[in-house]
């Protein structure tokens with residue numbers, strides 16, 4: 001049976017779990033054949049560790065046996081790499097966000113449509129056990145009619161950002177780097193958003209890198225993006241929600257992600273993970289731990305690419321769609337624009353809410369091919 005042959009571009013922090021999951025046979029639809037990175041030693045080390053070929057991006061694009069490129073580079077490189085791969089006729093699954101500027105995302109969606117290629121974008125954690133269980137709860141009517149939602153994350157970026165410096169640059173910051181997890185989880189359950197109103201601030205915009213061993217240790221640097229965000233959302237369905245983000249507070253990450261309905265409340269796990277606990281509280285009862293109804297509770301990075309590969313073979317749309325990714329990307333731009341202009345931002349894009357994954361199969365990976373195809 002056909003396998004989708006893939007190459008990874010970007011052999012940095014997140015690449016190891018992608019490569020481990022794919023080469024271990026967790027996603028049997030994918031065959032990883034090569035990898036590429038501007039840093040040659042990094043590329044060679046990954047190639048050797050996973051028994052794949054080190055390749056330049058040009059070699060990947062020119063190789064007719066490679067069907068799909070998985071783009072794990074930093075955000076500023078997303079647009080040029082996705083564009084080059086699409087123009088070379090490759091399907092692309094990219095890490096978040098789709099691009100840096102709105103026009104870039106629009107162009108990538110248009111090229112993929114024109115060329116009839118699949119373009120999928122992370123986060124794929126929304127396909128994991130936690131969000132899919134919450135979606136099952138909402139779709140089953142267990143919380144009645146959803147009326148409101150709340151998303152909140154606090155995380156100290158000084159620690160991460162002084163090592164991974166792209167985190168403080170345009171295209172990242174807590175909004176673009178972490179907001180996608182929360183907004184995608186909500187989008188996958190509640191559908192498109194209609195309007196956003198927000199305030200943002202950059203607390204302490206000029207800083208000195210105090211991390212011994214970090215690339216810019218001892219040097220002054222500027223925060224290019226907000227580190228405190230408060231936004232209000234109005235969804236097409238009428239649901240109203242809030243998003244609170246703070247990357248200048250305590251080191252310990254705190255999160256909240258909830259949907260409130262007429263008959264109950266669903267509390268999701270951390271959307272940056274696959275299988276956090278899901279709680280349900282119904283009218284007249286206590287808040288209870290809800291058994292996960294879906295698989296992929298363990299770290300399943302690569303699941304979005306695998307589900308897209310199954311879609312290519314089956315000739316259907318994939319769930320981590322470019323339209324949903326672009327919509328979430330536009331939401332985050334909308335937050336920034338609303339704050340800058342002091343006005344409500346009305347979204348221009350929309351998407352089809354992705355179908356739930358089939359429920360009822362719990363495991364920690366190692367699927368047979370038959371099980372995997374039935375599941376996704």
Ligand SMILES: NC(=O)c1ccc[n+]([C@@H]2O[C@H](COP(=O)([O-])OP(=O)(O)OC[C@H]3O[C@@H](n4cnc5c(N)ncnc54)[C@H](O)[C@@H]3O)[C@@H](O)[C@H]2O)c1
Pocket residue numbers: 009010011012013014015036037038039042072073074075077081095096097164177
């Ligand atoms: N680190 C994480 O925990 C994490 C988690 C989820 C998602 N992500 C996402 O994954 C992506 C990568 O993040 P990361 O933390 O692995 O970053 P990283 O800096 O550790 O790795 C990125 C790699 O891409 C390479 N690269 C950059 N531009 C390139 C180009 N033009 N051609 C080839 N290689 C290029 C860099 O040399 C580097 O090795 C980002 O979009 C990020 O949002 C990261």
